[in-house]
Amino acid sequence: MISHLLNAPIGEDDIAVGVGTVGSSEAIMLAGLAFKRKWQNERKAEGKPHDKPNIVTGANVQVCWEKFAKYFEVELKEVKLREGFYVMDPVKAVEMVDENTICVAAILGSILTGEFEDIKLLNHLLTEKNRETGWSTPIHVDAASGGFVAPFLYPDLEWDFRLPLVKSINVSGHKYGLVYAGVGWIVWRNKEDLPEELIFHINYLGSDQPTFTLNFSKGSSQIIAQYYQFIRLGFEGYRSIMENCMENAKALKEGIQATGRFEMVSGDVGVPLVAFSLRDSSRYTVFDVSQSLRRFGWIVPAYTMPANAEHVAVLRVVIREDFSGSLAERLVSDIRKVVADLDGRWSRTAIVAEVKAEEKPGGVVAYRKSVRETTQPQEIDGDRRGRVDRKKTSGVC
Numbered sequence: 001m002i003s004h005l006l007n008a009p010i011g012e013d014d015i016a017v018g019v020g021t022v023g024s025s026e027a028i029m030l031a032g033l034a035f036k037r038k039w040q041n042e043r044k045a046e047g048k049p050h051d052k053p054n055i056v057t058g059a060n061v062q063v064c065w066e067k068f069a070k071y072f073e074v075e076l077k078e079v080k081l082r083e084g085f086y087v088m089d090p091v092k093a094v095e096m097v098d099e100n101t102i103c104v105a106a107i108l109g110s111i112l113t114g115e116f117e118d119i120k121l122l123n124h125l126l127t128e129k130n131r132e133t134g135w136s137t138p139i140h141v142d143a144a145s146g147g148f149v150a151p152f153l154y155p156d157l158e159w160d161f162r163l164p165l166v167k168s169i170n171v172s173g174h175k176y177g178l179v180y181a182g183v184g185w186i187v188w189r190n191k192e193d194l195p196e197e198l199i200f201h202i203n204y205l206g207s208d209q210p211t212f213t214l215n216f217s218k219g220s221s222q223i224i225a226q227y228y229q230f231i232r233l234g235f236e237g238y239r240s241i242m243e244n245c246m247e248n249a250k251a252l253k254e255g256i257q258a259t260g261r262f263e264m265v266s267g268d269v270g271v272p273l274v275a276f277s278l279r280d281s282s283r284y285t286v287f288d289v290s291q292s293l294r295r296f297g298w299i300v301p302a303y304t305m306p307a308n309a310e311h312v313a314v315l316r317v318v319i320r321e322d323f324s325g326s327l328a329e330r331l332v333s334d335i336r337k338v339v340a341d342l343d344g345r346w347s348r349t350a351i352v353a354e355v356k357a358e359e360k361p362g363g364v365v366a367y368r369k370s371v372r373e374t375t376q377p378q379e380i381d382g383d384r385r386g387r388v389d390r391k392k393t394s395g396v397c
């Protein structure tokens with residue numbers, strides 16, 4: 001079902017293979033291992049060095065890619081971001097590809113903004129480079145969030161196995177797959193893309209059991225839940241849930257824009273995610289907004305962008321199926337209250353009196369008193385902070 005959804009070519013010679021995992025992190029470790037081993041085998045066969053593998057990706061990757069790079073000794077070559085452009089630039093990515101590149105990892109649904117990367121363009125540019133160099137650098141798509149969104153909302157968008165260089169795709173069942181935490185998926189285009197030597201076969205459970213996962217035992221409840229959701233909701237059910245999420249994301253976006261205080265960082269095409277920054281951060285920051293929203297029970301993370309856009313700080317709301325239209329309205333109303341409160345702290349003026357001593361000739365000391373108005377911010381006092389921290393909150397990742 002998942003191979004079909006990702007448009008894997010299924011025919012006599014093409015047999016897509018895949019495994020269920022704990023989440024996209026494990027799926028990405030397995031994908032990386034398959035690319036590394038395949039590349040090493042090819043390099044060994046050609047008598048070339050095979051000790052410095054690298055992966056080219058955007059600086060917007062999720063931390064699991066950094067984990068993979070460190071744990072499995074692969075260099076991560078990151079395409080830096082820039083203000084106003086928060087996904088991997090395919091042109092720069094392809095420029096960074098060299099003979100040691102085991103794959104280019106593209107993201108469908110960036111964690112930072114929810115935006116999709118241009119994988120079709122990446123496939124095109126990389127095909128050209130492969131033709132010129134004689135290499136066969138493949139693409140992996142990290143579709144942790146977008147893998148269960150794009151097929152329903154953007155069926156004509158080519159990002160998956162329709163693109164020949166896409167050899168493997170991961171997706172989290174516990175994000176838009178609509179299952180509780182603990183399930184992810186990885187699919188390889190073809191058996192040849194997953195080196196056989198990585199698959200272990202055991203028979204002590206009664207019959208041959210091929211296994212390629214980091215952990216052996218795993219609960220079946222998530223697999224059953226995923227299967228249940230597929231057959232219970234069907235393609236149409238998923239589509240209507242994703243459309244509803246998008247509607248709610250749109251309502252939230254419009255409400256936030258109407259405050260006049262924020263500008264949108266996330267674009268229109270992507271997963272239902274609203275990322276926004278303050279127009280004016282000279283008096284208070286998105287971190288203050290995030291902290292103040294906790295008073296109303298919201299955890300809206302504020303964070304800075306990765307290199308080279310670290311100076312940009314944003315707030316992010318991920319819209320899941322249980323985030324209703326009325327919750328969107330409530331969040332907008334609470335954001336308005338928070339902004340009014342933060343504005344109020346700044347507009348309240350205080351009279352500050354200063355006394356300066358001036359020594360005059362002859363040892364005489366004159367005291368000069370000046371009075372001025374100030375708009376210093378008022379700190380949230382300890383007691384109020386204490387109450388904030390004890391309040392029940394709920395969040396999504």
Ligand SMILES: Cc1ncc(COP(=O)(O)O)c(C=O)c1O
Pocket residue numbers: 022023024025026062064107109110111142143144145172184397
């Ligand atoms: C793009 C992307 N890749 C990988 C991951 C890791 O996924 P998981 O939490 O399922 O291990 C995430 C999670 O937020 C993600 O957004």
